[in-house]
Amino acid sequence: MNKYQTHEGSKSEAKTEAILKGAMKEFLAGGYAATSMDKVAKAAGVSKATVYSHFGDKESLFNVVIHDLARDKFQTVMGLDRPQSLNEDPKKVLSGMATRMLDNVKRDRQFQDFIRIIIGESGRFPELAKAYVNNLAKPAIETLTKYFESHPELELEDPAATVRVMMGTLVYFVMLQEMMHGKDIVPLSSDRLVNTLTELITNNKS
Amino acid sequence: MNKYQTHEGSKSEAKTEAILKGAMKEFLAGGYAATSMDKVAKAAGVSKATVYSHFGDKESLFNVVIHDLARDKFQTVMGLDRPQSLNEDPKKVLSGMATRMLDNVKRDRQFQDFIRIIIGESGRFPELAKAYVNNLAKPAIETLTKYFESHPELELEDPAATVRVMMGTLVYFVMLQEMMHGKDIVPLSSDRLVNTLTELITNNKS
DNA sequence: GTCTATACATCGATAGAC
DNA sequence: GTCTATCGATGTATAGAC
Numbered sequence: 394m395n396k397y398q399t400h401e402g403s404k405s406e407a408k409t410e411a412i413l414k415g416a417m418k419e420f421l422a423g424g425y426a427a428t429s430m431d432k433v434a435k436a437a438g439v440s441k442a443t444v445y446s447h448f449g450d451k452e453s454l455f456n457v458v459i460h461d462l463a464r465d466k467f468q469t470v471m472g473l474d475r476p477q478s479l480n481e482d483p484k485k486v487l488s489g490m491a492t493r494m495l496d497n498v499k500r501d502r503q504f505q506d507f508i509r510i511i512i513g514e515s516g517r518f519p520e521l522a523k524a525y526v527n528n529l530a531k532p533a534i535e536t537l538t539k540y541f542e543s544h545p546e547l548e549l550e551d552p553a554a555t556v557r558v559m560m561g562t563l564v565y566f567v568m569l570q571e572m573m574h575g576k577d578i579v580p581l582s583s584d585r586l587v588n589t590l591t592e593l594i595t596n597n598k599s
Numbered sequence: 600m601n602k603y604q605t606h607e608g609s610k611s612e613a614k615t616e617a618i619l620k621g622a623m624k625e626f627l628a629g630g631y632a633a634t635s636m637d638k639v640a641k642a643a644g645v646s647k648a649t650v651y652s653h654f655g656d657k658e659s660l661f662n663v664v665i666h667d668l669a670r671d672k673f674q675t676v677m678g679l680d681r682p683q684s685l686n687e688d689p690k691k692v693l694s695g696m697a698t699r700m701l702d703n704v705k706r707d708r709q710f711q712d713f714i715r716i717i718i719g720e721s722g723r724f725p726e727l728a729k730a731y732v733n734n735l736a737k738p739a740i741e742t743l744t745k746y747f748e749s750h751p752e753l754e755l756e757d758p759a760a761t762v763r764v765m766m767g768t769l770v771y772f773v774m775l776q777e778m779m780h781g782k783d784i785v786p787l788s789s790d791r792l793v794n795t796l797t798e799l800i801t802n803n804k805s
Numbered sequence: 806g807t808c809t810a811t812a813c814a815t816c817g818a819t820a821g822a823c
Numbered sequence: 824g825t826c827t828a829t830c831g832a833t834g835t836a837t838a839g840a841c
Contacts (some may be wrong), residue, residue: 509719
């Protein structure tokens with residue numbers, strides 16, 4: 394276990410991609426334990442033996458799928474991060490960033506399924522959770538921290554900790570409202586959340 | 600499916616409790632799909648037929664376990680919420696509350712497993728996610744909102760939204776550092792987080 | 806009510822033909 | 824390299840003795 398290579402050089406490249414695509418669909422929908430290799434094979438349009446021939450065993454296939462997702466989903470959380478005019482009003486830049494991150498994540502159902510799996514399997518697959526932290530959370534945190542540090546007019550006492558406040562606020566909001574179906578139970582508009590968050594950070598004058 | 604009664608009046612009350620305890624242990628450790636009724640029976644010290652006799656099927660048993668947990672874990676997230684001197688310095692009250700919530704959740708591994716399961720299974724068991732929102736998230740949000748609203752000296756423009764900032768900050772911190780094993784990858788002390796959060800909320804002067 | 810024994814489906818993984 | 828066929832283990836659920 395745990396010897397996932399990126400891909401294979403031999404064997405059919407087309408089938409490899411088909412298996413990865415089918416496995417991704419099934420794992421995202423059902424998690425690890427509820428996904429059988431028969432389902433994966435059927436979703437990929439190949440035989441079960443071919444799946445094993447390409448990826449060894451179920452756990453290795455799961456590893457490859459999750460690592461691929463962790464690498465590819467960075468743009469969803471950070472957006473294209475268009476090199477927007479850095480000299481704009483910080484308040485507008487901040488609320489713009491927050492709104493864009495919120496919209497990106499809300500729109501990308503596959504990303505929500507990915508987060509679900511990562512958290513759900515983080516007990517039995519701690520290495521996968523770490524891959525998420527390294528490839529997604531850490532870059533996002535560092536990018537935001539650099540932005541905060543390069544804007545001394547925000548007068549932030551602790552930019553790195555402020556980033557956690559912002560990330561936590563946004564992530565938990567999507568989790569509670571969308572993924573855990575809290576939208577109708579504890580309703581709150583994205584605008585109110587983003588505005589409040591922005592005001593708290595930019596009005597931080599002591 | 601979906602006809603979980605609280606308990607049974609007939610049958611052995613002692614065995615019912617043993618089954619619930621064993622099922623809770625196994626479901627929390629492995630999630631729904633990876634937990635077999637054989638494991639539950641063994642953990643409870645009864646036969647598999649007895650488990651079925653008491654709870655009908657696997658899904659009903661899972662429902663009862665999760666609902667019980669959602670009802671009982673309120674104190675973990677809110678603490679005993681000791682009716683602390685309401686006339687204290689809001690800054691101290693706020694950081695005290697945040698610190699206590701953080702410590703409670705970090706200490707209670709069972710609660711972390713519970714959150715893991717809720718999120719992990721929220722796709723296939725949306726009703727269970729809603730039970731979490733109704734029994735845990737909503738009361739916590741409302742309690743905090745009332746506190747914020749009863750302290751006009753905080754000068755919060757939107758207390759309800761500010762509560763989400765605070766909850767999200769704390770919840771995501773525990774998730775990233777503890778549950779997803781990010782402690783060594785993106786380290787940050789609880790004190791810095793709590794201090795920053797408290798300053799942002801209390802220094803919100805426009 | 807609780808047990809043992811078992812029915813029947815599906816699981817992960819592999820052997821062997823092509 | 825890819826398939827069909829199959830193995831042994833394990834899954835949910837139940838029948839029937841006590």
